[in-house]
Amino acid sequence: MSLNTQVGTLKLQTPLLLASGYITETPEFFLRAQPYGCSGMITRSLKQHVPAERARVPAPRYAVFDQKSILACEWGNEKPWTDWKKHGVNQVKRTGCPIVISISGRDLDSCCNLIQSFDELGVDAYEINISCPHSGVLHGNLNIDTVHLRQVMQTVRKVTGTPIWIKLSYSNLLISMAKQAEELGANAIVCTNSIGPGMLIDTKTAKPKLGIKGGGGGVAGKAIFPIALWCVHQLSETLSIPVVGCGGIYTADDVIQMLMAGASAVQLYTAPALKGPKVFKRIMVDLQRFLTENPEYASVKDLIGFTLGKASDHKFSSPRPVVIEEKCTGCGTCVHSCAFDALSMIRRADRSPLAVIADNCISCNACVGVCPPKFGAIKASF
């Protein structure tokens, strides 16, 4: 069973990469994740000069919510970019895995200088970050700035032959930005960066949970997975260059969905940041199990784009969901949640009550998702 994939010419042993952020300020976290199946890393978005007012956002810079998602307004570089040049790049290279240098795409001269400097070391790709949602609020939203994107691509494409990945975040202009990047010579699109800005308020103090001016941060982690997946699917339907999926990936099932939506590889940030590097091990075990149990997919590459072209059939038939009698415990969750009064409980002799679905069911299928997963007693019938 082959687990390898590639993003353009960049070969990867597995589809899993460590995304750019605080945990990629140095190679250490990647070096712990690599034995578990993480096949490459993207550095923190590097800046050549960090102006004093941007060195560090006032704390708090993170707010974890629902245990699997983060609101964050981090953007400084804790370590000088030269650390990567002196030893970081080589530490990653010694593992045999690729290293992608992420560069903050705001200052064009700095982009060029960094690229020229890292090209001497032979890095594998550059990821240009023009999609930080919280810095955008304060300093201009590059994620929807087509003029800036043109300037970035025209500038950096001239100075290097190394692959250039453009990292975008969800927006109304996502597809047109991505197409423009492709036309101007980008080798891949990475999507999505954290999405936002979003906000959380501490109700004890009535203050925003983040210390940044305005209180807005980027939303990352489980909360954004469906949006990220939609972005990847739309981009893959539209572009000829590879798409690298990112956003809310925690499980092998999430990875498989991203691949089926068209991603050539995926990046993870919040899951390893919150749960540790062993997240990669769990995903790899489950991914291999999926491929063994579904022999129609001989390899990871077979999964890529499997859903493309399949989202256009609009099915008008909507059969009612079905209650699996032996699994229903009569807990009543579905009855309480049905907005159409289409579910009720009937008594059963010597057994718990059973949910039944009436004729006024409109086949919304909400009850399928509402039934606690440990019971799984209602299934969709299409």
Ligand SMILES: Cc1cc2nc3c(=O)[nH]c(=O)nc-3n(C[C@H](O)[C@H](O)[C@H](O)COP(=O)(O)O)c2cc1C
């Ligand atoms: C604390 C934090 C810092 C981040 N820093 C960067 C960064 O420096 N450059 C970048 O391109 N993306 C950065 N990101 C975005 C992640 O790389 C990733 O695109 C985003 O979090 C969505 O993936 P996830 O849901 O797996 O976290 C950061 C995210 C978080 C939560």
